Amino acid sequence: MPNQLTTAGDGLALQVTGPARSAGLVEEDADGATTHRSAVVAYGFDGCILVIDRDTDRVPMVDRVELVTRAAADSESIHRGIDTKIQHSGNGYRVQVPTTGTGLAAGDGLPCHAAPGLLVMAPLDAAVRPRRLLETRRTQAVNSDPA
Numbered sequence: 001m002p003n004q005l006t007t008a009g010d011g012l013a014l015q016v017t018g019p020a021r022s023a024g025l026v027e028e029d030a031d032g033a034t035t036h037r038s039a040v041v042a043y044g045f046d047g048c049i050l051v052i053d054r055d056t057d058r059v060p061m062v063d064r065v066e067l068v069t070r071a072a073a074d075s076e077s078i079h080r081g082i083d084t085k086i087q088h089s090g091n092g093y094r095v096q097v098p099t100t101g102t103g104l105a106a107g108d109g110l111p112c113h114a115a116p117g118l119l120v121m122a123p124l125d126a127a128v129r130p131r132r133l134l135e136t137r138r139t140q141a142v143n144s145d146p147a
Contacts, residue, residue: 002109005099011082012099012106014121016051017092022114025053025086026093037086037093038117044079044098045071048122049110050133051095054083059117063140067118067133074128077101097121116141 003015020026027036039054041064050071053059072078079101086093099105113120113130115137120130 002111005097005104005106005108005110006094007106008094008096011096012104013087013089013094013096014049014110014112015089015092015094016086016112016119017089017094019112019114019119020086020093020095023053023119024058024116025051025119034088037088039083039085040095041081041083042095042097043068043071043081044100044102044104045075045128046077046079046101047103047126048075048120048128048130049097049099049102049104051097051119051121053117055117059137059140060144063137063144066140067137070133070136071128074132075126095119 005012025038029035040051043050052064080098082098084096110121115134118137120133122130
């Protein structure tokens, strides 16, 4: 069962502990202490939210543009985006998300999928085609990895 959107401050947040670790948006030392939490930008679309690392060394701007453009084309929408940060929440992590215009509300279950520097929050069968976004980001990461 996916985590549910919860009220946090003046907006909504989603618990993203496992996916944030998988995406490299948080780093921890051998003892489990947090050594890095990424600043991110979260974009809202109809039924979907993208969370992308703001560090252009991790996710170059041209890659961010491609991901946002694909999500906007797939969903035929784009709504508010916000600058935020991966936050501590209990024993894990959460991220505040924009929901204005997305059709998402507190209590909604929202699956979260990870690729390097990216979280896609949407059911896998959503109009925004999360699998394609994840594959695109994985390809971008491989192609931009200095080898």
